[in-house]
Amino acid sequence: MGFIRELTKNRQLYALAIPGIIFLALFSYIPMVGHLIAFQRFQPVKGIWGSDWSGLANFEFFFGGQDWLRVTFNTVYLNALFLVFGIGAALLLAIFINEAGSVLLRKLSQSLIFLPYFISWLVVSLMMLAFMSSDGLLNDWLGRLGLEGVNWYQNAKLWPFILTVVYVWKFSGYYSIIFMAAIVGISNDYYESARIDGATRLQQIVYITIPSIRSVIVVLTLLGVGRIFFGDFGMIYGIIGDNSILYPTTDVIDTYSFRALRQLGNFGMSSAVVVYQSIMGLATILLFNRLARRIDPDSKLF
Amino acid sequence: MNIRKGMAGTLALLLTTSMLAACSSNGGTDAPAASPGSTAATQEGKLDPVTLKIMIPGDRPRDFDAVIAEAEKRMADSLNVKLDVVFVPFADLAQKTQVTLSSGEPIDLIFDAPWLHITQQIAAGSYAQLDDLLQQYGPNILKNRPQEMWDANKFDDKIMAIPNGVTFVQGRVYYVRKDLREQLGIAPIETYDDLIKFAYAVKENMPDIVPLLPSGQDVSKGLSEGAYRRYWKENVDNVMPSPVLPESLVLYTKNNDGKIYNLFEEMEPSVWSWIENSRKLYQDQIISQDVLAIKELLEPAKQGRVAIIPSNEFGVGTDTQQALKSVNPEAEFEAVTFMNEEKGAILTNALQYNFISVPAVSKNKERAIQFLDWANQKENYDLLAYGIEGTNWEAVGDNQYKVLGDGYAWFPYAWIWNPTLDRQDAAQDEETSRLDAWSADVGNFTMDVLAGFTFDSAPVVNEISQYVSIEAKYYTAIFNGVVDPDDYWNRFKAEAAPLAKKIQTELQSQIDAFLVSR
Numbered sequence: 001m002g003f004i005r006e007l008t009k010n011r012q013l014y015a016l017a018i019p020g021i022i023f024l025a026l027f028s029y030i031p032m033v034g035h036l037i038a039f040q041r042f043q044p045v046k047g048i049w050g051s052d053w054s055g056l057a058n059f060e061f062f063f064g065g066q067d068w069l070r071v072t073f074n075t076v077y078l079n080a081l082f083l084v085f086g087i088g089a090a091l092l093l094a095i096f097i098n099e100a101g102s103v104l105l106r107k108l109s110q111s112l113i114f115l116p117y118f119i120s121w122l123v124v125s126l127m128m129l130a131f132m133s134s135d136g137l138l139n140d141w142l143g144r145l146g147l148e149g150v151n152w153y154q155n156a157k158l159w160p161f162i163l164t165v166v167y168v169w170k171f172s173g174y175y176s177i178i179f180m181a182a183i184v185g186i187s188n189d190y191y192e193s194a195r196i197d198g199a200t201r202l203q204q205i206v207y208i209t210i211p212s213i214r215s216v217i218v219v220l221t222l223l224g225v226g227r228i229f230f231g232d233f234g235m236i237y238g239i240i241g242d243n244s245i246l247y248p249t250t251d252v253i254d255t256y257s258f259r260a261l262r263q264l265g266n267f268g269m270s271s272a273v274v275v276y277q278s279i280m281g282l283a284t285i286l287l288f289n290r291l292a293r294r295i296d297p298d299s300k301l302f
Numbered sequence: 303m304n305i306r307k308g309m310a311g312t313l314a315l316l317l318t319t320s321m322l323a324a325c326s327s328n329g330g331t332d333a334p335a336a337s338p339g340s341t342a343a344t345q346e347g348k349l350d351p352v353t354l355k356i357m358i359p360g361d362r363p364r365d366f367d368a369v370i371a372e373a374e375k376r377m378a379d380s381l382n383v384k385l386d387v388v389f390v391p392f393a394d395l396a397q398k399t400q401v402t403l404s405s406g407e408p409i410d411l412i413f414d415a416p417w418l419h420i421t422q423q424i425a426a427g428s429y430a431q432l433d434d435l436l437q438q439y440g441p442n443i444l445k446n447r448p449q450e451m452w453d454a455n456k457f458d459d460k461i462m463a464i465p466n467g468v469t470f471v472q473g474r475v476y477y478v479r480k481d482l483r484e485q486l487g488i489a490p491i492e493t494y495d496d497l498i499k500f501a502y503a504v505k506e507n508m509p510d511i512v513p514l515l516p517s518g519q520d521v522s523k524g525l526s527e528g529a530y531r532r533y534w535k536e537n538v539d540n541v542m543p544s545p546v547l548p549e550s551l552v553l554y555t556k557n558n559d560g561k562i563y564n565l566f567e568e569m570e571p572s573v574w575s576w577i578e579n580s581r582k583l584y585q586d587q588i589i590s591q592d593v594l595a596i597k598e599l600l601e602p603a604k605q606g607r608v609a610i611i612p613s614n615e616f617g618v619g620t621d622t623q624q625a626l627k628s629v630n631p632e633a634e635f636e637a638v639t640f641m642n643e644e645k646g647a648i649l650t651n652a653l654q655y656n657f658i659s660v661p662a663v664s665k666n667k668e669r670a671i672q673f674l675d676w677a678n679q680k681e682n683y684d685l686l687a688y689g690i691e692g693t694n695w696e697a698v699g700d701n702q703y704k705v706l707g708d709g710y711a712w713f714p715y716a717w718i719w720n721p722t723l724d725r726q727d728a729a730q731d732e733e734t735s736r737l738d739a740w741s742a743d744v745g746n747f748t749m750d751v752l753a754g755f756t757f758d759s760a761p762v763v764n765e766i767s768q769y770v771s772i773e774a775k776y777y778t779a780i781f782n783g784v785v786d787p788d789d790y791w792n793r794f795k796a797e798a799a800p801l802a803k804k805i806q807t808e809l810q811s812q813i814d815a816f817l818v819s820r
Contacts, residue, residue: 260771
């Protein structure tokens, strides 16, 4: 009963949450019913409630082969690289820009690093092809320096590195804005007293700036961790496409199942993959949240 | 604690109410469709007005509205149909049509194809059977397509979609840079050996030009250099992909004997020689070193950076030629083919590449077929296929036409294309017209014993999806010579052979049953 009383007492405040709750219900909770399709021989005409149940048969195609371990590893490995270097670079950028003296320089660099975020993956992939094809710009430069050209698109080992660089280039500007917002919120008093005590700029960064925005860093990391089993399909498929030579290091769960199912168009089997990703994602986020709570109870997500 | 329980309760309540809301709004969409859609005629043979919703691939031509207005005017006193045509860009076609069909959105005519998802959609029950409707309302649709075409394009002996096509084999050519060939003093290319000699000459004399760019993409693996060779004269055994995976040579048929062969069990010598040849071409840097990374062959070709690319149609596409000339006015592509033009040498399954279907949810099935039948009459076909006469095109004789301007792009394949009413582009060169006419005459080809066979993939659906994902790791790399063929073939075989065997066994048993029933 306490709940109802609470609700009536603060009804204006709770009313503010209604649009958000409706949005979540419509786009996050109701679609979860779709997970049932993973356990069905789904036929669109019969619908979710009319299709026959098939147990775990839809999971066989994915777990029956040997590739699922490799693509799962690639997904987690690439996403971990993106997360660590993406957030790391964004943090550095945010601090550097913040330390820059001139306002004009600050605004200018802020806009410039934000720009790649708006470039679509398809355009990025065309740019990369012009840059890294066997007779592309990069090999041209290497040639002028007297170095041997590299067959970038035939060399799978290089690609976790290349993709990380591209990811950092594209997203660090975006994340750095979030960090900058947090940095701006730090009270100037801290810095003033630090300066009076003779702290250098580096010391101010290490002992004031970073600890003050620690919870923002942890929350962004935790959110990233929750999606660690979901490969960035637009990015990987846009850049790698059907280049099978690069699959050993770049094939992620999403591109793998897309290729396996694009001819069959089977809803049940694709849902089975999503169920796998969701369950693993839930498990990791619970694990990392527990870790975060143990290390620093203030920055846990829930 | 109490609060949490209560929260869960409200959430649950919210969930259910919004679900109910979703359901009722779903029901609501049916209401307008229930309006008069029957063929009940009012006075003077004029039918009740109906708007047909049609979904086809491509881009909306600039003058489309004028053409539709004219069509609606012509139908106003008889069929009384209004047309709501939705164009879906090719890149979104598979997803958009699939979502439309599975959501039960009321559509009256929709494009589908074997290379899209027609068999899956038929298996899923998305389309209405058309035999009776065509008998009753579609005499012109039936008449315009030869009986062989109908027989071969049934699904389980039922007409589930109307085939839109004019040919019995698809054209296969190489685009060759004519200007470069003449510059190098090489005579017109007649054979595959000529072609390769030309490629080596380009490599030697023109370091900035890629000699040969096949397709390295899994979706167009038939255009991989090694696999493309099967279209040429030297393929005397008619080695062809099996019906289950229509681009892959791993499971294949030959000599039209109704048997499925398996490259993993016994390597076909000709296929292996094609693979080894590709390997040599790749190592000699004749085949582009980035063949697997390039997604669209035509782009570098249009920029004038490639001497030879494969292409799926006779003749050179006008837009490609124009784009190339805008980069370099001297440059020009010519199309060469090495197909075996001897009568009966090439097999045809008469399977068409484009279809139009009536979704099961349509409330206007009769009217949809009546409309198509109307569009299958000559003057109406001319209107929908070529646009307004005098503005978009003009007739040249009875079966040719000349394009005027660029207001109405050619897209009859999407809904009405047929061999009886099709006009040839008068601007085409003679060789292309001759080849088009050749491929449109069923008498030039031998009927494939598997014509009309459709594979039911349900019993081996897991094996197929696993196999397909393994094949994607190796096929285009091996058939374009990017990797060492011995090593990679063994790896491919180790992973995929058991799956291929299961698919082969199931396919063979379905084929045997099909052949017995014939």
